[in-house]
Amino acid sequence: DAKTTQPNSMESNEEEPVHLPCNHSTISGTDYIHWYRQLPSQGPEYVIHGLTSNVNNRMASLAIAEDRKSSTLILHRATLRDAAVYYCILRGQYGQNFVFGPGTRLSVLP
Amino acid sequence: NAGVTQTPKFQVLKTGQSMTLQCAQDMNHEYMSWYRQDPGMGLRLIHYSVGAGITDQGEVPNGYNVSRSTTEDFPLRLLSAAPSQTSVYFCASSYGTGLSPLHFGNGTRLTVT
Numbered sequence: 001d002a003k004t005t006q007p008n009s010m011e012s013n014e015e016e017p018v019h020l021p022c023n024h025s026t027i028s029g030t031d032y033i034h035w036y037r038q039l040p041s042q043g044p045e046y047v048i049h050g051l052t053s054n055v056n057n058r059m060a061s062l063a064i065a066e067d068r069k070s071s072t073l074i075l076h077r078a079t080l081r082d083a084a085v086y087y088c089i090l091r092g093q094y095g096q097n098f099v100f101g102p103g104t105r106l107s108v109l110p
Numbered sequence: 111n112a113g114v115t116q117t118p119k120f121q122v123l124k125t126g127q128s129m130t131l132q133c134a135q136d137m138n139h140e141y142m143s144w145y146r147q148d149p150g151m152g153l154r155l156i157h158y159s160v161g162a163g164i165t166d167q168g169e170v171p172n173g174y175n176v177s178r179s180t181t182e183d184f185p186l187r188l189l190s191a192a193p194s195q196t197s198v199y200f201c202a203s204s205y206g207t208g209l210s211p212l213h214f215g216n217g218t219r220l221t222v223t
Contacts, residue, residue, distance in 0.1 A: 032209060043114075043200045043214025044153070087152065097143065097168065098212060100152035 004088045009105045012078045020073040020104055022088030027068050030092050035062065035073050037084040038103070044087065047073065083108045112136050116201050116215035123191040123222045131186040131218050133201030139213070141204045142184040146170065146197040147217075153200060159184055160206075191222045 005023040012018040024033065035047040048055055048062045050071075055062040061074040075082055087103040117132045135142065143158035145168075155168030159178040173195060175187040184203075188195060199218045204210040 034211075036212070041216075043202070043216055044212070045214065046211035049209065049211070093209060097155055097158060099155070099169075100145070102150075102152045 004090060004101055006086070006088055006101065006104045008102065009107070011107045011109060012075075012082075014080060014108055014110050015077050018075040018078045018082070018106065018108075020075075020086050020088075020106065021070065022072070023070045024088070024090055025069045027090055028092070031090040032093060033062065033064060033068075033071050034089045034091055034098070035060070036087045036089065036098075036100075037082075038087070039081075039084045044100070047086070078106075078108045080108050080110060082106065114201055114203055114213050114215035116199075116218050118218060119216070120219050121221070123188070123220065125191060125193060125222060127191050129188055129191065131188075131199055131201075131220070133184045133186065133215060134182050135184075135201075135203040135213070136182065137203065137205075137213065138181060139203035140181070140206050141210070142178065143168070143202050143212075144174070144176065144184070144186045145200045145202065146195075147200060148197050156186065156199075188220075191220075193222045196220060196222045 034049040036044040038044040050062045063072045085103040085105050089098050114135045140161045144156040145153035147153045154170050156174050157176040159165045162181050165176050201215045202212040204212050
């Protein structure tokens with residue numbers, strides 16, 4: 001699976017939008033972009049995934065660059081509960097395993 | 111719906127002891143996997159299974175055994191615990207491979223002294 005690069009940490013103020021970037025310059029045409037997050041003392045949880053088009057769900061939005069070499073996870077209004085480590089992962093449509101990097105630790109300030 | 115259940119939540123072992131970490135899921139998921147997470151690091155895959163009777167090694171399999179006799183259960187065995195195996199262990203499952211999201215348990219925190 002291709003590698004992703006994320007900032008080690010980011011800060012946001014409560015109730016403001018947060019844009020979490022992910023670079024994946026070696027992405028292949030069949031790789032999907034997945035985002036997971038890990039709240040303190042919990043296992044990771046699924047956030048969103050996409051291939052080419054931007055995606056929205058109740059938790060977040062995923063904006064994918066036209067060349068697919070980068071993507072951004074958007075939290076529209078950060079809450080204190082969104083403080084977590086966010087992982088950007090590439091996985092082929094028929095890939096078996098997720099490879100987790102160190103992720104981005106998001107702090108949300110009240 | 112319980113999801114993915116891991117037991118125990120905490121465990122302390124002495125070097126050389128053996129134990130089994132339990133993982134059970136009630137979602138009829140074919141795919142199950144074990145990860146370990148060391149402080150400040152991402153998760154590393156230990157072993158995985160794509161169905162009952164089928165297991166394979168991940169990135170860091172040494173010192174661990176697994177078996178998959180039923181769809182629901184995927185235990186992880188430490189044969190002879192070492193301090194380097196001190197970590198938090200997560201079990202995860204999904205319907206299959208590809209696009210199915212992983213569902214994680216809440217982890218087992220293991221300390222080997």
